[in-house]
Amino acid sequence: MFISRDQIKGTTLSLLMLGIIFMVWEVATLPVSVKSPYGIPEGNAEYQMLMGRVPGAVGATKGFPTPIQFFYSASDQLHAPFRDNGPSDRGIGWQLAASLFRVLIGYGLAILVAIPLGLIIGLHPVIHRAVDPFIQILKPISPLAWMPIALYTIKNAEECGIFVIFICSLWPVLMNTAFGVASVKRDWINVARTLEMSWSRRITLLLIPAAAPTIITGMRIGLGIAWLAIVAAEMLVGSSGIGYFVWNQWNNLSIANVILAVLLIGVTGMLLDVAFGRLQRSVTYAE
Template sequence: MSAVMNTRMNEPAVPVAESPPARAVKPAVAEKAQAVAAAQVQSNGRKISFKPFLLAVLPPILGLALLVLIWEIVAAKSSGIPTPLVTLKAAIVLFSDPFYQNGPNDQGIGWNILMSLERVGTGFGLAALVGIPMGFMIGRFKFLSGMFNPIISILKPVSPLAWLPIGLLVFKAANPASIWAIFICSIWPMIINTAVGVQRVPQDYMNVARVLNLSEWKIVTKILFPSVLPYMLTGVRLSIGTAWLVIVAAEMLTGGVGIGFWVWDEWNNLNVPHIIIAIFAIGVVGLLLEQALVAIAKAFTYEDVRN
């Protein structure tokens, strides 16, 4: 036994291949991992930065291009419709001086838009002062709801322009008659949406108010108003859109300074490019009004407000 052990101890040692030091391997692996991660971050960064941008910008551009293409085709087949290029040149000339004044019936398109906005603001403001409190009362008290619901159901479907002769009869002037038409068309969405919001307030909130013996003012300000606000702002958005639609038609009938009368006057002058420019101007102003109210709605409610 001892002889065998001595023989093995006297045999030459077999050389063993040495592995690279761990300290040398780890930095190389770490650097490679960092390079792969950096490449992934860069590739992901490209996807995040460009794909949503294209999805947001490309569809509107294609939509406008399709509109211009259809417009060009229609203009080529009809001699009375101006081409997009002719309309663009007329728009450049028109908006180079939008606030000129050559008399009471010859003013720039800027003054006409501002006058229409003033009428809309006045009628819309009066409708809000009357319609929102009335909506709260109708939604809060069943007796008032049963009393006014038949009246609203009858008058709401009536065209706003049908009220214009009544305004001319009562006020004896075109400007207050136009404001009256704006008022009567704007008030219904505010009343209905506010009343619906009040009626959908959870009954548990009202039970707590009774237990705490809250006054009616505190119930309105602390419970109803925060809960009804999204519904109320929806009614406001619907009202402003309807008001801007109605003012154009009302001004065509009543005359004076305003974008509706300006369109009718340009039609009498057979200036079709100006009519098309006015159509786009009316659409842009209406879009800006609605987007402003969407921004206000987002600022005052946590709910998602969409178009």
């Protein structure tokens, strides 16, 4: 496969930026001497621990891990990502899989609801004008703002997480589906009427294929929002999942594991977006 010079230059620049990030990280975590502003001796172990530093070290080291410490901790976690020693000691692979499973259910339900409703709204301008004020009011509400209502009514933490995914990914898919259907050329619809095509054939052979690029765009945006929301929801009510893992490791003051989880969240979100990007290009047509 041919690699262009711009691709080589872009990759080289990315690696250079990554190297600079690691250099800044290393310098920021170098040992420093500590002087107490309250006249407490530097060798006081309780003061050192209170400040998040290791007592007795050469200089007092900061609590934030160095790159080497992070890589050692990450390799330990990734060595057995699917270990299962009980609810409080599961590998990061299980936690990531639990989050993806919740996203799959909530996001799938949102698609099942949003696409048919979007078709109806897009085909009927009167219905669009009627429901648009409700959509505009509900769309900007933070998914986490629904959590108290969901907990009170559903009374199940697992189902509440799925509900948050559903409600936050519903609106992008719904609005993009309605917009895509409404943008289909009227000439095409008139030709379908002239040929006396049934409504089912119009939807499957005309409307959905013509609006597919816009629908996929909404699905892509909805999935990105869903992946953002599930992490925050699991921090609040989860007993498993990558969000729960982040919060649990923070409570254990394991910053290296928190950084690892944050990177895995980003990489997973990137892979999901790349997959939808490929799907979007496959259904995009040139006029």
